[in-house]
Amino acid sequence: MTAESTIDRARLASYQEQLTEWRRDFHRHPELAFEEVRTSGLVADRLREFGLEPETGIGGTGVVAVIESGSSERSIGLRADMDALPIHEQNAFDHKSTCDGKMHACGHDGHTSMLLGAARYLSETRDFDGRVVLIFQPAEEKDGGAREMIRDGLFDRFSIDQVYGMHNLPGTAVGEFALCSGPMMAAIDTFEARVVGIGGHAAFPHGCKDGIVAAAQIVSAWQSIVARNVDPIESAVISTTMIHAGDAFNVLPAVIELGGCVRTFDPNVQDLIQTRLREIGEALCAAHDLTFEFEYNRYYPATVNSAAEVERSARAVSQMGMTVDTEMSPIMGSEDFSFMLQERPGAFVMTGNGPSSGLHTPLYDFNDALLSVGTEYWVTLVQQELASVG
Ligand SMILES: [Zn+2]
Ligand SMILES: [Zn+2]
Known part of the structure; x- marks a missing residue:
């Protein structure tokens, strides 16, 4: 040889x-x-x-x-x-x-x-x-x-x-x-979420169920998943890359759409993030009397x-x-x-x-x-x- x-x-x-x-x-x-x-x-x-x-x-x-x-x-x-x-x-x-x-x-x-x-x-x-x-x-x-x-x-x-x-x-x-x-190389997953409330006149929010405030809190709280839930020795990225809602200065929209991607190396971290994204969205929507819809798609391992x-x-x-x-x-x-x-x-x-x-x-x-x-x-x-x- x-x-x-x-x-x-x-x-x-x-x-x-x-x-x-x-x-x-x-x-x-x-x-x-x-x-x-x-x-x-x-x-x-x-x-x-x-x-x-x-x-x-x-x-x-x-x-x-x-x-x-x-x-x-x-x-x-x-x-x-x-x-x-x-x-x-x-x-x-x-x-x-x-x-x-x-x-x-x-x-x-x-x-x-x-x-x-x-x-x-x-x-x-x-x-x-x-x-x-x-x-x-x-x-x-x-x-x-x-x-x-x-x-x-x-x-x-x-x-x-x-x-x-x-x-x-x-x-x-x-x-x-x-x-x-x-x-x-990391796994990539994608997610899409909908925060559903009741739209209406921006001068009378008490007559509506405003999803904008809740969606802003959800996006911020999701960032705490990597900081507070994932083992610091592991690596992960959560990026919210899409927020779509509203067409006017004076109208509260009824639906806010959120989307983004997650990168992980370890399947356990991947499972954890999928669970926490949903839990945080559901809990914050419950706190604001809104409905939360969520889809998580495992894209490439x-x-x-x-x-x-x-x-x-x-x-x-x-x-x-x-x-x-x-x-x-x-x-x-x-x-x-x-x-x-x-x-x-x-x-x-x-x-x-x-x-x-x-x-x-x-x-x-x-x-x-x-x-x-x-x-x-x-x-x-x-x-x-x-x-x-x-
Ligand atoms: Zn390429
Ligand atoms: Zn390539």
Whole structure:
């Protein structure tokens, strides 16, 4: 056994021009969640060009292809996301979005291209023993494309022992990777509440049931949940992001609508916050003789890496001669790869995108220098995990 990478760097380097072309083409034609028809069509075409037999329409617009080599039953899943965001791009370069109001502002154009690069390399060389399952996922930004692929039988139809994901990280140098064991990205839940009273003339509040005063108290009291109910060692964020009510200076509205989101790492903290949001709303509304209606929606779970797979991911990066921080501080952002990590052990890794504008900003662009780095990571990980035995 050797720890040296066996990757054919000349072959990889010869892909760069094509990878850049694919990436910029995806960037010019962004498609939102579950609308990735052109993107997934091109992905499937490329996979067929590599001699693979992709299955399409999994979880909506998802695509899966399997590359087999040797006789081993071992298998590994590699996942890329394909969707864009409803942002109007402000870049002026040639490959800027051609669709007003849609943009690849999270780099999923690059993620898709890197996995295609790995598909090409692995199908050409077949220098491994086992099965590689390539997962091209729709709708990461919205409505959980990963969950939809799982509901559509991803893990039943395809043998997958362990599953890996990767995301670019602006502000970190290309060639630097980071991840951690356990919860690495937060769960996100959303809530909507209605405070219902009796509207009327603002000069005669005693003839009304005013929800505005109660809603203001509720929003403030919710902030005490993190400060007073959650264990100080744990992390959580409660953000009320929407308050809608009233149309006139002199009319008390009958209904006040509130909405927001909750970020947590620990399911017990998540349960606690869901309970306390409701309890506080109900109690304050009762105090003001109002009705409280509340809906809580668990959106994406926390992204939880398993320790062994973090170590495997880090070993692959080290084999490439690049740096990896395995003690990255968890971040409050969310990622729907979390659904796949609930099904199989695996690891999600961040990989530096250089000094680009931040994710989800109108000046962001995926760094094409990262294309060969990400492709090499996927190939190295496969060759390491599905190394020929003996
Ligand atoms: Zn994003
Ligand atoms: Zn993303």
